[in-house]
Amino acid sequence: MSTPKPLYALIDCNNFYASCEKLFRPDLDHRSVIVLSNNDGCVVARSKEAKALGIKMGEPAFKIEHIIERENIAVFSSNYAFYADISMRVMQTIEHHWPDMEIYSIDEAFLDLSRLPSTTSPTELCHSIRDAIYQWTGITVSIGIAPTKTLAKAANYAAKKYPATGGVVHLETQQRAQKLLQLMPVGEIWGIGPRTTAKLINMGMETAADLAGKDPLSMKKRFSVNVARTIEELQGNPCFHLEEDPAPRKQMVCSRSFGERITQKEAMAQAVSTYASRVTEKMREQNLQTNHVTVFLRTSPFNDSLPYYSNAASATIGAPSNDTREIIAMANQLLDYIWKDGYRYVKAGVMLSELTPASSRELGLWEDRQEYDKQQRLMAAIDSINHSGKGRVWFASEGASRKQEWKVKRERLSPSYTTDWSELPVVRL
DNA sequence: TCTGGGGTCCTAGGACCC
DNA sequence: TCTGGGGTCCTAGGACCC
Numbered sequence: 314m315s316t317p318k319p320l321y322a323l324i325d326c327n328n329f330y331a332s333c334e335k336l337f338r339p340d341l342d343h344r345s346v347i348v349l350s351n352n353d354g355c356v357v358a359r360s361k362e363a364k365a366l367g368i369k370m371g372e373p374a375f376k377i378e379h380i381i382e383r384e385n386i387a388v389f390s391s392n393y394a395f396y397a398d399i400s401m402r403v404m405q406t407i408e409h410h411w412p413d414m415e416i417y418s419i420d421e422a423f424l425d426l427s428r429l430p431s432t433t434s435p436t437e438l439c440h441s442i443r444d445a446i447y448q449w450t451g452i453t454v455s456i457g458i459a460p461t462k463t464l465a466k467a468a469n470y471a472a473k474k475y476p477a478t479g480g481v482v483h484l485e486t487q488q489r490a491q492k493l494l495q496l497m498p499v500g501e502i503w504g505i506g507p508r509t510t511a512k513l514i515n516m517g518m519e520t521a522a523d524l525a526g527k528d529p530l531s532m533k534k535r536f537s538v539n540v541a542r543t544i545e546e547l548q549g550n551p552c553f554h555l556e557e558d559p560a561p562r563k564q565m566v567c568s569r570s571f572g573e574r575i576t577q578k579e580a581m582a583q584a585v586s587t588y589a590s591r592v593t594e595k596m597r598e599q600n601l602q603t604n605h606v607t608v609f610l611r612t613s614p615f616n617d618s619l620p621y622y623s624n625a626a627s628a629t630i631g632a633p634s635n636d637t638r639e640i641i642a643m644a645n646q647l648l649d650y651i652w653k654d655g656y657r658y659v660k661a662g663v664m665l666s667e668l669t670p671a672s673s674r675e676l677g678l679w680e681d682r683q684e685y686d687k688q689q690r691l692m693a694a695i696d697s698i699n700h701s702g703k704g705r706v707w708f709a710s711e712g713a714s715r716k717q718e719w720k721v722k723r724e725r726l727s728p729s730y731t732t733d734w735s736e737l738p739v740v741r742l
Numbered sequence: 743t744c745t746g747g748g749g750t751c752c753t754a755g756g757a758c759c760c
Numbered sequence: 761t762c763t764g765g766g767g768t769c770c771t772a773g774g775a776c777c778c
Contacts, residue, residue: 350746357746357778375744391746418778506776537752539776566748615745662747 317427319551322439322458323465324407326400327473329420329452330358333399334389336451337730337738345386349374352570352722353390390723398731402450410442415555423462425555439481458483462553463546464490466503467521487549494522494547504543509536521547561668562599567592568609568662571719575658581610582645583712584719588663589644590711593637594699596665597692600672602633603665606640608647610661624651627664635671636688637695641710 326332330348335341345363347356356372366384368377374388381388400419408414413425426435439456446454457468464484471493472482484490500510502521518524525547533541542552567588575581585608596603611623626647634640644663699705728736 352744352746354745371745373745378744421778504776508775537775539752562749564749568747570746613745660746 319460320426320429320435320458321460321462321465321551321555322424322426322435322456323417323462323469324422324424324439324442324446324454324456325469325473326403326420327453327455328358328360328364329400330389330391330396331360331363332452333392333396334387334727335360336399337728338387341387345384346389347381347386348389348391349725350391352572353724354570357391388725390726392727392729394732395727395729399450399452403446403452403454406446406449407442410445411438413555413557415557416559423465423555426458436481436483439483440479443480454480456481459490460484460549461546461551463503463543464549467493467497467501467547470497470501490549491522491525494525495520497521499524502543502547504539509540512536561670562601563668564664564666565592565596565601565603565668566662566664567595568660568664569719569721570660571658572722573718575661575719576656578648578652578654580717580719581652581658581661582648582710583717584661585610585644585648585663586641586708586710587712588661589641590637590708592663592665593635593640594696596668597635597671597696600670601668602635602671603640604630604633604667604669605665606630606643606647607664607666608644608651608661609664610648610651610658612656613659619657622653622656624653626650629667633667633669636692637708640665641708645710 331346334346334348343362344360345366345368346360347363347368348358349355350357353374355374356368356370356377359368359370363386366380366386368380368386374381380386396419403420404414404416404422407422407424411424411426413428415423415425417423426438429435429438435458439458443454443456446452455469455472457465457470457472458481459465459468467490468482468484472478472480475482482493484493497520499505499513499518499521500507502524505513505524513524518527524544527544529541529544529548532544545552569584569588571584575584589606593603605627607625607627609623609625612619612621614621614623628643628647630639630643640663695706728738730736730738
């Protein structure tokens, strides 16, 4: 039996967060919508109307206040729980149509279409997936189809950019791929970031086709193995394959910028304790345990008039743990090492690494089985209370009141339409 | 005044060893 | 006078992704 010809599709939700915000707001149909990052800091999503106004991705909100005002733009704080729920519905719809699938991000999925019967047209299949997603979730997607993931990404770029394609582009022949790459700026290629783009342009490569024409080996020497692989992929030779079972996490982080600057160690200790508690909870959800804890903090890199300070400290536990109490205690010890008075801190975080499955836990020589079981039951009890929706328990070191100055600012949050019974949209007849 | 959060992989350089 | 070379492990920093 011959090996099937490689064929990938990339499905990408259009303006995902902004589209979610429009779902239950028909009044926003043709209005510009933008979604802001935590603390209502920068723009992380724009509706097509907002893009047309020239608002850039990542732009700080305070710099475009005048445009928001003048153009009557609808502004939202990020509502990640809501977006994650809509994402799940989109992914389920895709899987229903084609199970060889890799969820690549909250709004993207790759399909491996190499097993598609030759009697079925990839373009037709993708159009039916696209229609179903729109009908079942209200989200519009674009789909690119090609022999490699990088080319599928490029095809997706075309599907988004040229409405006449109907949202689906199949790079069926090398000639068609070549034609698109000639129209595509080199910086639009998946895997080519701003740094590499600047260097390539310096060397005279403006379009994706310019890069695709290079010899992968000599470019590997000058750049890196990743650039070489990207060139191979642009030439139609697959280097990246479908990853259906995501590899287990190697590290997990919880970090935040503060709603207001922190200058007191007590407030920082509360923030760090809270992040330690969150990330440990997240780790337990995936049935993992950690053996290495890192705490970091920093002042603002944007303020020239104040001194910059950034530091991190980490330590190995010795016996892998998923006990919030241990992680909080350790994080606070680490904070002692790096805390300095006299700075205005904007951000801190706690990172857990050397993650291993909690089930593989073997007790050390000095550990007590009963004590360990007790600890596991306590953590399970805390998690079940916090997941019950009936309330929340937390540790005293996270701060007694739920209103602290360092808490994230989310002043323009939309309702949790699909994830909270009390905020379900109501239809009045 | 106001600039996100959470990841992965690669590379270069230092320490250490034989 | 004259100071190898290769392997491994670790870490910090760079670059990229969404």
